Amino acid sequence: MGADNSEVDETGADVIVIGAGPGGICTAIQLRQAGIDDVLVLERSAGVGGTWFNNRYPGLTCDVSTDLYSFSFFLDHEWVRPFATRAEIVEYMEAAVDRFGIRDTIRLDTHVVSARWDDADGRWTLDDSRGGRWSARVLVGAVGMFNEFVRPPVPGLDTFAGPVTHTAEWPDGDLGFLAGKRVSVIGTAASATQVVPTIAPHTGHLTVFQRTSNWVFPKDHGPYTEEQRRARREDPSVVEAGRSTAARELDELFADLDNEAKTAEQTAIALANLEAVQDPATREALRPTARLGAQRPLLSSQFYEAFNRADVTLVTSSIAEVTPTAVRTADGVEHPSEHIVLATGYLAHKFLSVVDVVGRDGVALRDQWADGAYAYLGMTVENFPNLFMLYGPNTNGGSIIDKLETQTRYIVGKTVYLLKNGVHALEVRPEVVAAFNERLQADIGAVAAWQAEGSRYYRAPTGRVVTQCPYTVVEYDRMTRRDDLDAYLATPGGRP
Template identity: 85%
Template sequence: MGANSGEAVEVGTDVVVIGAGPGGICTAIQLRQAGIEDVVVLEKSAGVGGTWFNNRYPGLSCDVPTDLYSYSFFLDHEWERPFATRAEIVEYLEAAVDRFGVRDAIRLDTHVVSARWDDESARWTIVDSRGGRWIARVLVGAVGMFNEHVVPAIPGLDTFTGPVTHTAEWPDADLGFLAGRRVSVVGTAASATQVVPTIAPHTGHLTVFQRTSNWVFPKDHGRYTEEDKRSRRVDRSVVEAGRAQAARELDELFADLNNEAKTAEQAAKALANLDTVRDPAVREALRPTAQLGAQRPLLSSEFYEAFNRPDVTLVTSPITEVTANGIRTADGREHPADHIVLATGYHAHRFLSVVDVVGRGGTALRDQWAEGAYAYLGMTVENFPNLFMLYGPNTNGGSIIDKLETQARYIVGKTVYVLKNDVRAMEVRPEVVAAYNAQVQADIGAVRAWQVEGSRYYRAPSGRVVTQCPYTVVEYDRMTREDDLAAFTVTLADPS
């Protein structure tokens, strides 16, 4: 089975994984290591890496230390920086695919549009955009959170005469096309903190439109020296120590958002970073107003510095409309622009429902999740037998790679049980899902920072917090190691 697909086909297999990002790759590796060879990974893009392959915007890099953004079973890769760039992460994931022998399982340029469960055959039928059909006993959704980008509903956006580029659709090209142009960036969150300082030197003038100020922590933008690389190469404990330290720091930063002393200590680090802005008025406008933890934390030691440039302007008056030649704000001013960049993020609350998934009795996943996505352990939901998810509802937080490894281990364990015991259907019990999610929402409700208005990034349109996990990575891992077979209704092929 090659890494590139051809014409429409129908293929039967034990397991189909949707998505060849970090989670899908990890799952394929663990499935093969568990002795399950009949695995197909369907990836809509032309390469592996998921969001890291698809996003190309200038300055894109990881905001988790490289040592922690690595698989625990693949720590000897030679990284260039403490915080890897997009290109380095894609290179790492390509290396993982080859080292652990799963490239033959991956089908690139295969965009899954639907998946339907059939009770009679106890199989999932997965259909791609070219009409290819994949029949599987177990379906694993590894599409993550970042699939559909947000285009803001700004009046007149379609009347702008210049180019409008969302950061998720940035062209794979150098920055020469921005030379001498008046560029407007809408947004000051995750992608903007990386785009703004990277493109500022290449524009004629850069105007940044801020709706909400954010907490931006300092970040090491340097590279490893040759001596650093040598010591990391010859002594694995150096990398392991860096990984452990990064995990501790991440937990210390966000594990207890109700601890006022701890959050004040962390907030001081972000505010010291803000002090690099020389203009007092600009500095005050960038000062975060939401409680620490209410928004996604950001890392950059270059973002604030960009506002010290004479050719960078911050605008905080709300946008009222886009005109043919610029952006008008509530104060009546029109800000001329030749190019608009939308740094407005993703619909992070949809998860696997970006695919038309239909389970038992014709139940559509997007309908079942109408009030907000939920799942048992963030991985499986009633009415959808033999279906599991990675980076699903309420699993965001902490080291995502560690969490993906935890989820892959759990899913592989359940998949082995299904295949080795000739199980037709394994479906989590409704009362188990309900009880688990009632507890999750109660624990989320106890985190004060997630109850304020600034926490909209974490919420479905209904208002339910659907992205955040109220447990540490260690606590969550422990929960997934409990014997929970009784949480499922198991139907055997031969009941006798």
């Protein structure tokens, strides 16, 4: 655990990072290794790990191979299985914090609610939810995409007599509270594919309400054998080979979404997974109808099998309303329920605007992003000097850990330049941001799958695709390695 800020005298630093998830941890490590020691990481939760610490719903595991969900500089961690559970990932992040000596930089239970740029001082002032005030020359937003969860606007939901639990608010403890209960799960996307098969054996009856069927690919849930664990421990090349294989498979899943031959191959894999459903009508109802790639691809070899249970029912009629004791669908059927689980995801389009960030001349980030979030290289935006973002707009795709390492390297480079050269303010030029995003949106527009009906997950309310990156991990890394100081306006006068 990090330090409790209630006993901390420090209120400022050269660099403040918001968020102690994988991105924030990687940033703090790389800053230290670059010789920048005056760093604080402010984390709203009681532990490190970001979304992995905050989410505790049953069955939560990573959809990316843990070989690829590991920092390239910390590969000797002994993972239990190819796709790690939530607890294993939190353990890994804790281990990284200790191995690389950054625990002293972290302030837990510190929820930053606002950040304001002072042009005269060349500093950011941050306020937290407990009245604390912090100051930094450089601000790094490492809050990612998954901060505000979606509570669906279902009529009558607030009148339901039983518990309503969003997967993002799942309580600690065992599943005894579901024993014998009629439970309704609303949603069949990422969290549902993990929750449904995990809780089904513990409920009296489970009813799953589906709005849109999804593409679900098979996934290896089993742990490594003792022989495999010994080989991985004793021979580093085994892990390196696993990373290479995982990267190739991930590229094959996400790349060339408009390539008919590759799409046909991936379609066959997903539909073969669907064959696990024994009832023909249920199987047909679960068959994806959206174009492959228009939705976030999901991984599970257990989700479909859950619908073979006699005590699990799939409902595809739309929800009309919730009564105190049931979920009523548009076909007039009432589905009795004693507990509702909302597997309805996050507002993935908000990024750093979940914090009230105000830049030069009083410009609010959420206002500047009114038509949809954007940034230069997904990391910085005009009117917000000395501000960088991790996992920002249009950076989703491939291994997020690889992306975070690329972004951290870039951000640390700019931070070193700013701090070591007496730069008061470093701000990306508006014309550079505009040109980059014009090209980016054109490249996104060329991916027909992301324009297809059903691609809601990728979009801001205006319809702009704000999550996806049209470039491979290697291409994106190459883009961030060129000397681009001419993309910035550097105002001298900062303390060297």
